[in-house]
Amino acid sequence: MSNQSKLFVLITAYLFMSFQVSADNTKMKGVINDITKIYMSSMTYIFANQPLINQKDVDKSELFGDKFLENVKQTYRAKYSEAFPKEDHFAKKILLQTMVEVMDDNKELLYDNDIGFKGVIPATYAFQISAKLATKGIGLNFKFTRTNSNIRNKLNRPDAWETSVMKKIIATPKIFYDENALLNGKPAIRQFTPLPMSPFCLACHGTPADNPLNANKERSQWTDIDISGFKMENWTVDDFGGGVSISIEKSFLESH
Amino acid sequence: MRVINAIKKTCGFLIISFFSFTATSQSLSVGLIDYPPHINFDEDISKSPLYQYINKMLSAQGFAVTFIKLPRKRASVELLKGRIDILMPLPLNDESIKTLTYPIFHSVPGLCFKKQNFIPILSATHRLNTLTIGVPDNLSLVPALTDSTASLVYLKGENATSRGMEMTQRGRFDAFYHPSPVTVYHRKNPLYKELACSYFHGYSTPIYIAVAPTLPSDVFALINSAYQKTLKAQSYEYYFANRE
Numbered sequence: 001m002s003n004q005s006k007l008f009v010l011i012t013a014y015l016f017m018s019f020q021v022s023a024d025n026t027k028m029k030g031v032i033n034d035i036t037k038i039y040m041s042s043m044t045y046i047f048a049n050q051p052l053i054n055q056k057d058v059d060k061s062e063l064f065g066d067k068f069l070e071n072v073k074q075t076y077r078a079k080y081s082e083a084f085p086k087e088d089h090f091a092k093k094i095l096l097q098t099m100v101e102v103m104d105d106n107k108e109l110l111y112d113n114d115i116g117f118k119g120v121i122p123a124t125y126a127f128q129i130s131a132k133l134a135t136k137g138i139g140l141n142f143k144f145t146r147t148n149s150n151i152r153n154k155l156n157r158p159d160a161w162e163t164s165v166m167k168k169i170i171a172t173p174k175i176f177y178d179e180n181a182l183l184n185g186k187p188a189i190r191q192f193t194p195l196p197m198s199p200f201c202l203a204c205h206g207t208p209a210d211n212p213l214n215a216n217k218e219r220s221q222w223t224d225i226d227i228s229g230f231k232m233e234n235w236t237v238d239d240f241g242g243g244v245s246i247s248i249e250k251s252f253l254e255s256h
Numbered sequence: 257m258r259v260i261n262a263i264k265k266t267c268g269f270l271i272i273s274f275f276s277f278t279a280t281s282q283s284l285s286v287g288l289i290d291y292p293p294h295i296n297f298d299e300d301i302s303k304s305p306l307y308q309y310i311n312k313m314l315s316a317q318g319f320a321v322t323f324i325k326l327p328r329k330r331a332s333v334e335l336l337k338g339r340i341d342i343l344m345p346l347p348l349n350d351e352s353i354k355t356l357t358y359p360i361f362h363s364v365p366g367l368c369f370k371k372q373n374f375i376p377i378l379s380a381t382h383r384l385n386t387l388t389i390g391v392p393d394n395l396s397l398v399p400a401l402t403d404s405t406a407s408l409v410y411l412k413g414e415n416a417t418s419r420g421m422e423m424t425q426r427g428r429f430d431a432f433y434h435p436s437p438v439t440v441y442h443r444k445n446p447l448y449k450e451l452a453c454s455y456f457h458g459y460s461t462p463i464y465i466a467v468a469p470t471l472p473s474d475v476f477a478l479i480n481s482a483y484q485k486t487l488k489a490q491s492y493e494y495y496f497a498n499r500e
Binding site: 066105108109117152229 | 358359376380383400438449452455497
């Protein structure tokens with residue numbers, strides 16, 4: 001084979017491999033984007049359905065099993081104005097199953113008519129998803145986190161990667177994607193999606209004026225303790241709302 | 257000649273089928289520990305979800321399975337002596353006990369309260385600071401509890417958990433630390449009327465399916481492989497969440 005032919009073969013092989021790597025990265029990015037949005041849609045559904053969650057003596061079947069998933073899908077379609085993603089990757093399937101498992105874990109509490117406020121709010125629900133996924137040992141990690149100094153649940157503290165990302169994006173929040181990160185010392189892709197502070201966050205993290213417990217009360221009777229028992233942070237819609245951090249070990253993505 | 261060949265092939269097939277069947281239709285004894293709502297001795301055991309999940313998997317492998325209800329303390333002894341082949345569900349306190357590769361589920365510890373004192377979110381650890389909380393003295397506690405200034409009252413003895421729950425019911429404790437509140441906080445338990453439990457999410461203990469040291473390695477491999485395939489197709493926790 002002539003030198004020219006060898007060069008041609010080498011360039012072709014290089015281009016083919018580059019194309020392959022680029023296609024894999026696009027696929028990975030697509031998967032991580034989909035699961036971020038599915039996760040956030042389920043949190044939105046949990047927020048929107050606080051009355052149903054905390055109500056007594058009502059049918060709550062919408063919060064469980066396939067009905068719950070259908071409601072999350074509907075929320076997704078309304079929130080993002082697009083079709084719900086195809087369940088074409090194991091990570092998406094696992095996430096949907098975990099959502100059903102978490103809601104079932106709360107079933108006895110949700111049907112307990114003697115308890116008013118159940119404590120199943122977006123933040124606790126999201127943490128239960130994270131905790132349950134961690135037990136599955138599949139290299140799929142979710143965290144709803146914020147800067148270290150303002151975190152309520154210590155188990156949601158950001159790690160070094162999340163801290164450095166938040167420093168970079170806090171002034172102008174935008175999605176940060178890293179295809180060459182590490183998780184548990186293993187190669188991983190990671191994405192941090194900032195969440196804008198919204199009225200539903202402020203019900204707990206805002207000022208006493210945002211606290212639903214203070215509704216229809218004289219200002220002198222207002223409390224700065226939110227419904228979950230934490231002191232409110234006095235944040236406004238202009239504050240940094242933290243974000244959803246999702247990490248997937250590459251070996252997990254490649255093996256599924 | 258063709259007919260003879262056909263007869264030979266048919267006989268060969270029947271012989272192979274016969275030996276395959278006898279190889280996998282061996283009997284297997286499975287010990288069960290009361291662990292509601294997964295295994296519930298207070299009702300027909302065939303209705304327990306963990307029984308159903310594992311029975312279906314083992315039966316599909318051709319095993320003739322016998323299930324035996326066992327008291328918690330005796331169960332591990334029976335397993336270690338090889339009087340039963342499998343034991344479930346089992347938190348792994350004894351490292352020498354062999355198990356199937358992955359946990360079947362995870363138990364999450366929590367606090368049980370009289371309903372009027374219920375605290376739903378335990379990551380609000382400051383709310384624990386002024387409480388008197390009963391704890392069984394043989395359990396390791398979660399940091400959220402040990403780091404709090406709650407007054408911890410340690411209970412000794414094997415029945416510490418049941419005594420602690422009773423003392424909480426009578427108002428002697430503000431709360432009681434339970435290693436697995438799911439076993440008591442459910443509508444079939446009369447305690448459900450008075451007590452409610454919340455969880456220390458993020459601190460869980462894996463619960464396993466244990467196997468006898470005497471179980472032949474080829475049988476172990478067969479069961480373990482079937483178990484992994486079953487979990488992958490549908491995890492037990494998902495199966496449990498979708499039960500009728």
